[in-house]
Amino acid sequence: MQDQDASLARTADIAQRILAGLEDVLARRPFGEIAVADIVASAGMSKRAFYEVYPHKAACLMDHADRFHTSWVEELEARVLDAPDRLAGAEVAVRAFLTQTHERPFLARAHLVDLYNLGPEAIALRRQVKGRYATMLQRLSAADDGTEKVELDGETALRIIGAIDDVLIALAFDDVDDAEFERRAQSAVALVRAVFVGLWVEQEWGPIDLNRLASGAAPDAS
Amino acid sequence: MQDQDASLARTADIAQRILAGLEDVLARRPFGEIAVADIVASAGMSKRAFYEVYPHKAACLMDHADRFHTSWVEELEARVLDAPDRLAGAEVAVRAFLTQTHERPFLARAHLVDLYNLGPEAIALRRQVKGRYATMLQRLSAADDGTEKVELDGETALRIIGAIDDVLIALAFDDVDDAEFERRAQSAVALVRAVFVGLWVEQEWGPIDLNRLASGAAPDAS
Numbered sequence: 051m052q053d054q055d056a057s058l059a060r061t062a063d064i065a066q067r068i069l070a071g072l073e074d075v076l077a078r079r080p081f082g083e084i085a086v087a088d089i090v091a092s093a094g095m096s097k098r099a100f101y102e103v104y105p106h107k108a109a110c111l112m113d114h115a116d117r118f119h120t121s122w123v124e125e126l127e128a129r130v131l132d133a134p135d136r137l138a139g140a141e142v143a144v145r146a147f148l149t150q151t152h153e154r155p156f157l158a159r160a161h162l163v164d165l166y167n168l169g170p171e172a173i174a175l176r177r178q179v180k181g182r183y184a185t186m187l188q189r190l191s192a193a194d195d196g197t198e199k200v201e202l203d204g205e206t207a208l209r210i211i212g213a214i215d216d217v218l219i220a221l222a223f224d225d226v227d228d229a230e231f232e233r234r235a236q237s238a239v240a241l242v243r244a245v246f247v248g249l250w251v252e253q254e255w256g257p258i259d260l261n262r263l264a265s266g267a268a269p270d271a272s
Numbered sequence: 273m274q275d276q277d278a279s280l281a282r283t284a285d286i287a288q289r290i291l292a293g294l295e296d297v298l299a300r301r302p303f304g305e306i307a308v309a310d311i312v313a314s315a316g317m318s319k320r321a322f323y324e325v326y327p328h329k330a331a332c333l334m335d336h337a338d339r340f341h342t343s344w345v346e347e348l349e350a351r352v353l354d355a356p357d358r359l360a361g362a363e364v365a366v367r368a369f370l371t372q373t374h375e376r377p378f379l380a381r382a383h384l385v386d387l388y389n390l391g392p393e394a395i396a397l398r399r400q401v402k403g404r405y406a407t408m409l410q411r412l413s414a415a416d417d418g419t420e421k422v423e424l425d426g427e428t429a430l431r432i433i434g435a436i437d438d439v440l441i442a443l444a445f446d447d448v449d450d451a452e453f454e455r456r457a458q459s460a461v462a463l464v465r466a467v468f469v470g471l472w473v474e475q476e477w478g479p480i481d482l483n484r485l486a487s488g489a490a491p492d493a494s
Contacts, residue, residue, distance in 0.1 A: 082389065159388075163385060173445050205455050206463060208459070216434030223395050243470065244474070249466045251480075258469050
């Protein structure tokens with residue numbers, strides 16, 4: 051048993067260092083231009099060690115994306131819970147994620163786009179990761195803590211995450227200045243706000259007749 | 273001049289046939305696995321003809337995406353204008369687009385994802401195409417025809433298009449049955465509706481205090 055524990059600890063340590071190496075190379079170059087040799091060079095490891103842990107480069111990226119987003123989901127949830135209310139929290143979370151995408155565009159491209167080209171397992175992981183953010187969103191919006199609360203089904207939560215995903219993808223590929231970054235961040239937050247207000251209004255009062263709304267009349271309380 | 277006209281007509285004709293060839297091959301295989309040889313074989317053209325019109329395969333896909341979406345923007349706008357009201361129109365448009373993505377996943381992947389890997393010009397085109405859909409959305413929501421009307425700034429319009437884009441990307445990669453297709457279509461439409469309701473409510477009455485909303489009170493008419 052002790053031997054097995056030692057072996058597992060060694061594998062975990064190798065993986066840790068390789069993932070740090072991948073992240074380091076992704077700071078400078080897109081995933082498509084990175085070879086296993088680059089990753090191990092940056093990690094100070096041998097190719098042999100790499101292949102002990104990962105069958106191929108794609109598996110390494112998948113493991114990275116998996117861990118990275120697991121920790122981001124926790125991080126963002128904590129930040130939202132720290133904020134004065136849910137929408138303020140949403141703004142903090144959206145901005146934090148946009149900032150990290152902006153700062154590490156190749157890493158973001160790898161997670162957001164390159165995974166699509168790495169086969170069914172990678173595509174499934176991409177979907178799973180999105181699902182974890184959506185579940186977090188549902189958890190947060192359902193919290194009965196006296197702040198904003200809205201019934202958010204899984205599909206709608208996925209659509210909101212998708213809207214943010216789209217902002218992130220664009221941000222990972224476009225060369226944007228601070229003003230443009232600000233515009234995109236604000237519009238992403240505004241969209242999330244609008245969805246919550248829209249869902250909530252109709253959950254409270256039933257379907258809104260948009261023609262009546264336009265005339266400035268208050269909806270009937272149901 | 274007549275010679276020049278004839279030459280232009282000939283180029284346009286070659287392009288037309290090559291694009292049809294590309295579309296035909298994309299019905300069966302992903303863009304990454306398609307060679308110029310496959311496109312010209314399917315088009316019944318020579319490689320020489322191909323290179324008379326396009327410098328490379330990426331240019332051919334870019335031309336295809338450009339024309340394809342120009343015509344879809346027109347098509348969708350017409351369908352929305354035909355619908356009884358804007359939101360019914362949005363539903364028709366979203367469903368039409370989801371259906372075509374579902375039916376031609378490789379074509380959709382090429383336009384939605386592969387373009388990102390084909391360099392700055394292709395990325396700029398991807399952004400441009402999205403901008404055209406967003407502009408259409410702004411035009412439609414601003415129409416003062418007695419149906420739903422909401423002030424939609426360019427950024428927010430882009431975010432709505434982005435949310436739909438995200439549904440399309442997922443649909444182009446996931447193997448979904450009819451029930452799942454329906455869930456995604458409904459949630460995409462519901463998101464668009466929620467955004468419009470949310471934007472409109474706050475445009476009419478000013479910022480909604482979500483805590484008050486939760487208590488079931490009607491907002492003050494401003």
